[in-house]
Amino acid sequence: MNDTNQTLDEATGTNSDGGHPVARPTAATKNADERPNGAPEATLRMGTDPPVGRTQAAVTRTSKYQRREILAQLSARDRGILLGLAAHRYLTTTQLQRLFFHDHKSPLAATRATVRVLQRLHGHQLVTRLERRVGGFSGGSTAFVWAVTDTGEKAIGDLKGIVGRRRNNKVPSARHLEHLLAVTDARLELIEADRAGDFTITKTEMEPDCWRPYLNRHGQPAHIKPDLYAVTQTPEYEDHWMIEVDRDTEHLPVITRKCLAVQLYHDRGIEQERHGVFPLTVWVVPDEARRRKIEAAVTKEPGLSNELFRVVEMTDLAALVAAGGNTPTTNKEGGK
Numbered sequence: 001m002n003d004t005n006q007t008l009d010e011a012t013g014t015n016s017d018g019g020h021p022v023a024r025p026t027a028a029t030k031n032a033d034e035r036p037n038g039a040p041e042a043t044l045r046m047g048t049d050p051p052v053g054r055t056q057a058a059v060t061r062t063s064k065y066q067r068r069e070i071l072a073q074l075s076a077r078d079r080g081i082l083l084g085l086a087a088h089r090y091l092t093t094t095q096l097q098r099l100f101f102h103d104h105k106s107p108l109a110a111t112r113a114t115v116r117v118l119q120r121l122h123g124h125q126l127v128t129r130l131e132r133r134v135g136g137f138s139g140g141s142t143a144f145v146w147a148v149t150d151t152g153e154k155a156i157g158d159l160k161g162i163v164g165r166r167r168n169n170k171v172p173s174a175r176h177l178e179h180l181l182a183v184t185d186a187r188l189e190l191i192e193a194d195r196a197g198d199f200t201i202t203k204t205e206m207e208p209d210c211w212r213p214y215l216n217r218h219g220q221p222a223h224i225k226p227d228l229y230a231v232t233q234t235p236e237y238e239d240h241w242m243i244e245v246d247r248d249t250e251h252l253p254v255i256t257r258k259c260l261a262v263q264l265y266h267d268r269g270i271e272q273e274r275h276g277v278f279p280l281t282v283w284v285v286p287d288e289a290r291r292r293k294i295e296a297a298v299t300k301e302p303g304l305s306n307e308l309f310r311v312v313e314m315t316d317l318a319a320l321v322a323a324g325g326n327t328p329t330t331n332k333e334g335g336k
Contacts, residue, residue, distance in 0.1 A: 071159065085146060100114070128146070145177065190321060194232075198322040202231045211225050224265045226243055226281070227244055263304050291311045310325060
C-alpha cells in the first residue's frame, strides 16, 4: 500500500477485511480471544464519508494541474486532515486538535501546530472558516468552525481517483451545526478512551451510513436514524452501539417516539439476523436533569424495554462503553 492509499484508509476508516465483529445481544456475547495485538488506531478512523456538508465559502475554480501542484505540497497528515474534515463536514479547531495533534508535548504546542496547518490548508483554498464561532468570541482561534471548500472536495476526488463532489454553499443553521459538532464530541470521547486502552474501536459509521431501513407498523418504509454507530472490543466482549446525541432541544414525546421506533426495529429481528445481536441505544445528554427526564420517559412507556436503552451525560459515555452498558450513574450524587 502506498502512502496516499494509507492516508485514505486512515482518514476514512475503511475496514479492509469487511468483517463485522460479534456484539453482545443487548448485554454481551462471550469472546475468549484476547484483545488483538496491533489493534487499529482509532484516532483517524472516520467511518465512511457521509454526504458533504455546506459552507459559505465562495466557489473557486482550479484546474486539475493546479490541484496536483497543491497536493504535492501537502504532507500525509495534511491530506489526512483534509479527508477527515470532509468526512465530518464541520469541525472546530479544538476538535481537529484532539483528532490529529493529540501526541504533542503540551496543549499549547498542539494548538499552535493545529492553527499552523489550518492556515496552510486555508491558504491553498482547500478549507474555509465559517464566520460563526462556537462558545462565543472569547475562545480565540480554537472557537472557529472549519469545513472543506469546493476546491478541497475536488482535490479529495483527485486523491481518490473519482470526480469530486460540488459543495452546496448554504450556511447550516446554528442548531444543526451545534448538533453535528456535539456528535463529533461524542465520537472523540470514544476515540480518546481507545487511546487510553479502555477498549478498542473496531468500526464506526456516521450518518447516513449508520441508518437502518425497516417497515413501520403501517407497512411503510422507514429508517432508524442514530447519529453514530460503533463497535467496540474489550478482552472479553465486543459490543454494538447506536448513539443518539440529545441537546435538550427535542420534546420528550419526540424522544419517546424515537425509542418506540427502535423497539419496533428490535422486534422485527432485522439487526439480529444481520449481526446475531442488537445494539444498545445510548442517549447522550447535556446534564443530569435531562438524563433523569429521558430515563423517566423511557421507564413509564409501557411499550419500551429498558434493556434496549441507556442515558448518560457526555462525560460518562466512555465509561458506559468500557463497562459494557453498565451505567456509571450509581456513583453520582442522588443516583439510584
